Amino acid sequence: MQLKKLLKSLGPYALYNGKDAEITSIENDNRKVVQGSLFICIKGFTVDGHDFAQKAFEAGAAAILAERELAAELPIPVIIVKDTKKASSILADAFYDHPTQKFNLIGITGTNGKTTTSHLIETILQKANKKTGIIGTMYTKIDNEIQETKNTTPEAVTLQKIFHQMAEKKVETAVMEVSSHALSEGRVFGCDYDIAVFTNLTQDHLDFHGTMDEYRRAKGLLFTRLGNVYSQEAPKFAVLNKDDAASEEYEKLTAAIVVTYGIDKEADIMAKDIHITSAGTEFQLITPAGRFPVALKMVGKFSVYNALASIAAAFVSGIPMETAITALESVKGVSGRFETVDAGQDFSVIVDYSHTPDSLENALVTIKEFAEGDIHVIVGCGGDRDKTKRPLMADIACKYAKHAIFTSDNPRSEDPLQILKDMEAGVVGKEYKVIADRKEAIEYAVKNANANDVILIAGKGHETYQQVGAQTFDFDDRLVAREAILGVKK
Numbered sequence: 001m002q003l004k005k006l007l008k009s010l011g012p013y014a015l016y017n018g019k020d021a022e023i024t025s026i027e028n029d030n031r032k033v034v035q036g037s038l039f040i041c042i043k044g045f046t047v048d049g050h051d052f053a054q055k056a057f058e059a060g061a062a063a064i065l066a067e068r069e070l071a072a073e074l075p076i077p078v079i080i081v082k083d084t085k086k087a088s089s090i091l092a093d094a095f096y097d098h099p100t101q102k103f104n105l106i107g108i109t110g111t112n113g114k115t116t117t118s119h120l121i122e123t124i125l126q127k128a129n130k131k132t133g134i135i136g137t138m139y140t141k142i143d144n145e146i147q148e149t150k151n152t153t154p155e156a157v158t159l160q161k162i163f164h165q166m167a168e169k170k171v172e173t174a175v176m177e178v179s180s181h182a183l184s185e186g187r188v189f190g191c192d193y194d195i196a197v198f199t200n201l202t203q204d205h206l207d208f209h210g211t212m213d214e215y216r217r218a219k220g221l222l223f224t225r226l227g228n229v230y231s232q233e234a235p236k237f238a239v240l241n242k243d244d245a246a247s248e249e250y251e252k253l254t255a256a257i258v259v260t261y262g263i264d265k266e267a268d269i270m271a272k273d274i275h276i277t278s279a280g281t282e283f284q285l286i287t288p289a290g291r292f293p294v295a296l297k298m299v300g301k302f303s304v305y306n307a308l309a310s311i312a313a314a315f316v317s318g319i320p321m322e323t324a325i326t327a328l329e330s331v332k333g334v335s336g337r338f339e340t341v342d343a344g345q346d347f348s349v350i351v352d353y354s355h356t357p358d359s360l361e362n363a364l365v366t367i368k369e370f371a372e373g374d375i376h377v378i379v380g381c382g383g384d385r386d387k388t389k390r391p392l393m394a395d396i397a398c399k400y401a402k403h404a405i406f407t408s409d410n411p412r413s414e415d416p417l418q419i420l421k422d423m424e425a426g427v428v429g430k431e432y433k434v435i436a437d438r439k440e441a442i443e444y445a446v447k448n449a450n451a452n453d454v455i456l457i458a459g460k461g462h463e464t465y466q467q468v469g470a471q472t473f474d475f476d477d478r479l480v481a482r483e484a485i486l487g488v489k490k
């Protein structure tokens with residue numbers, strides 16, 4: 001594509017009267033630049049992309065987009081714009097010929113439940129014979145081909161490249177997790193969402209957003225932009241959780257048609273007569289299309305919310321309720337979400353990705369509903385993440401579990417012992433144990449569990465690593481627990 005044509009997508013934002021150039025790719029990482037790339041300099045949290053402009057030129061860049069004059073004069077067009085991050089989203093969408101206008105795009109935001117709900121919706125869509133794509137914490141999946149991703153929501157250039165691949169593969173509906181970081185950084189500007197789903201809002205990421213108000217506002221951006229972007233032939237839908245107070249605000253923000261779901265408050269899609277056991281959850285589903293009995297293999301009230309959000313997304317997608325229910329009833333669970341480890345022991349071991357106060361509480365409340373013996377919880381808090389959730393999570397662990405063990409969960413650049421001290425500040429005078437080494441913590445719980453007890457290993461779910469300092473070690477709670485159980489049985 002010609003540079004001048006591409007820049008038109010930015011409108012008067014990027015006034016440019018210089019030489020034209022043939023652009024072969026858009027990159028914001030100099031290490032990916034090829035002959036003819038447009039290199040976009042982004043000032044990051046760690047380094048400044050402007051410092052790599054020279055290297056990008058040497059690698060063959062045909063033009064540079066920057067926020068300021070570069071240190072060295074380069075013999076290629078250099079276009080200055082106010083915000084290269086935002087510009088990169090718009091340019092990448094234009095370069096790939098607006099891929100998200102070629103298929104249906106469902107975005108899911110909320111503190112907890114994004115990964116689970118996106119997989120439930122994917123299962124429903126596949127049952128309805130749709131070709132799907134998925135982008136989220138666990139991976140990117142195009143049809144059934146998996147690609148690894150670093151972020152829950154990739155940065156804009158990578159994201160639009162993925163959408164382009166989806167369009168090429170004739171994906172009919174893509175389901176993606178939209179993180180609050182992505183919304184506030186503009187990673188998803190340029191995405192034409194058809195349906196936006198809100199799960200819930202509870203505390204997380206205050207290190208990034210500062211306050212709960214800012215965090216809520218960031219998530220609201222998904223709904224603000226829905227229904228008033230691009231020319232639309234089909235209506236846009238906002239699927240909102242009526243039981244979460246933030247939905248009231250999002251309902252006011254959006255120009256889309258609102259469909260609500262809930263358990264406690266009156267909503268368009270509801271669950272009544274909920275019955276939770278250790279084996280699953282049964283409820284009566286009330287929809288505008290009728291009333292249906294549902295029997296999920298997933299446990300907990302939070303699983304009902306995820307199921308309702310998925311049903312609502314299916315409903316506005318025109319999928320028959322019977323198809324959606326059959327699909328949901330077939331789901332055994334999502335990797336690392338309330339996943340049981342069974343190595344023939346007489347107590348239960350559950351691995352769950354609860355790494356926020358709310359999700360930890362939900363997991364423990366659910367376990368309390370069916371546990372016949374004592375509850376043990378092994379929990380840590382991530383380094384370089386919201387520090388204020390540490391004492392809260394420790395307090396929740398002690399509130400619901402008889403045996404609370406605090407351990408490490410990706411300490412990253414922080415001192416693991418300091419993270420544990422931050423947790424302990426929330427449980428002064430309460431009974432707990434600190435075992436910094438996660439493997440030892442799991443072995444300790446397994447060794448001390450009696451028949452019918454339940455051990456919850458929280459925080460890492462599907463993760464197969466532990467990040468300590470700059471190093472990443474192999475670590476999978478499920479494998480470590482299995483080995484510990486087998487070790488005890490010997």
Ligand SMILES: CC(=O)N[C@H]1[C@@H](OP(=O)(O)OP(=O)(O)OC[C@H]2O[C@@H](n3ccc(=O)[nH]c3=O)[C@H](O)[C@@H]2O)O[C@H](CO)[C@@H](O)[C@@H]1O[C@H](C)C(=O)N[C@@H](C)C(=O)N[C@H](CCC(=O)O)C(=O)O
Binds near residue numbers: 029031152154
């Ligand atoms: C705080 C944050 O959001 N950081 C993201 C950000 O990193 P950064 O700002 O440090 O980037 P940087 O390393 O300074 O690089 C700046 C620019 O220089 C370029 N560069 C850099 C080095 C080089 O040699 N050459 C070069 O050209 C980079 O490509 C980039 O364009 O941009 C990177 C590339 O897009 C992201 O991977 C990275 O996410 C990091 C890994 C991260 O942990 N982010 C978390 C906080 C996050 O975003 N989480 C949410 C999920 C949260 C949830 O819901 O639970 C997510 O969506 O993942």
Ligand SMILES: Nc1ncnc2c1ncn2[C@@H]1O[C@H](COP(=O)(O)OP(=O)(O)OP(=O)(O)O)[C@@H](O)[C@H]1O
Binds near residue numbers: 116359360
């Ligand atoms: N609807 C929900 N409400 C509250 N907690 C939930 C809900 N769904 C799942 N959880 C809990 O949150 C954990 C994480 O779930 P999931 O991975 O689906 O959320 P997520 O929003 O994708 O998280 P992340 O942003 O970290 O990727 C689960 O292991 C479970 O304990």
Ligand SMILES: N[C@H](CCC[C@H](N)C(=O)O)C(=O)O
Binds near residue numbers: 383410460
């Ligand atoms: N998306 C979340 C995942 C946290 C998972 C937990 N195991 C941790 O490392 O803190 C984050 O990046 O904050």
